[in-house]
Amino acid sequence: MSARAETWLWLAQRGAAIVLAAAVTVHLATIVYAVHLGLSAAAIIGRIAGNRAWLAFYIAFAIAAAIHGGIGLRTVVRETTPWRGASLELATVLFVVFLALAGTRAALALFA
Amino acid sequence: MIPARTTAIDWRTRQHPAWWAALVHRISGVLLALFLPAHFWALALALQGEARLDGFLGWAHRPEIRLGETALVVLLAVHLAGGLRIMALELLDVRAGQKTAIALSAGFGLALGLLYLLEVF
Numbered sequence: 001m002s003a004r005a006e007t008w009l010w011l012a013q014r015g016a017a018i019v020l021a022a023a024v025t026v027h028l029a030t031i032v033y034a035v036h037l038g039l040s041a042a043a044i045i046g047r048i049a050g051n052r053a054w055l056a057f058y059i060a061f062a063i064a065a066a067i068h069g070g071i072g073l074r075t076v077v078r079e080t081t082p083w084r085g086a087s088l089e090l091a092t093v094l095f096v097v098f099l100a101l102a103g104t105r106a107a108l109a110l111f112a
Numbered sequence: 113m114i115p116a117r118t119t120a121i122d123w124r125t126r127q128h129p130a131w132w133a134a135l136v137h138r139i140s141g142v143l144l145a146l147f148l149p150a151h152f153w154a155l156a157l158a159l160q161g162e163a164r165l166d167g168f169l170g171w172a173h174r175p176e177i178r179l180g181e182t183a184l185v186v187l188l189a190v191h192l193a194g195g196l197r198i199m200a201l202e203l204l205d206v207r208a209g210q211k212t213a214i215a216l217s218a219g220f221g222l223a224l225g226l227l228y229l230l231e232v233f
Contacts, residue, residue: 105159110155
């Protein structure tokens, strides 16, 4: 992969990281809040169901996590194994797309 | 054949806390990325009805699952705090106090983990 493409991957990973910094902070606060109140599935779904703001938040969160995680895994693979080339790039793209779709599906499941 | 470009971590730097911080950031990142598909699958159980999700959450009340969740909270908190330190270094050129920032990142992760443990047990 060209140096130019590597730079774009770095920018995408850090851009996603900025989104995640805010999203993970909210997520950790929500986790502690939810376990503190001992929330049931009904309560968790009730918080998100029909709420477009939470839906947008979780979809953005999932997509950012997919981009950040996929590019990050690629970096770790390149640091620790000899795996390079088109197969690694394809695996990275597939992982990012799979995670983004699975995360969006989960957010829609809780929203609906 | 041209050997693959080496991007491996320099092993001579292991005496510095930043090396360990980099290692923790990579290990936590890999584990969180591999956990995400399972997390999304569990949340999507809501598609099969509230009872299905409640059944899963009931199963997840087991102590060993709670300990695993605690580990995930620690990993997420450590990865967040460590990531903020890296971005401050890369994007804002904040170089001072790296050892302190690394110690605070570790402390933040452990504090969140303990808070979660206190809440679930």
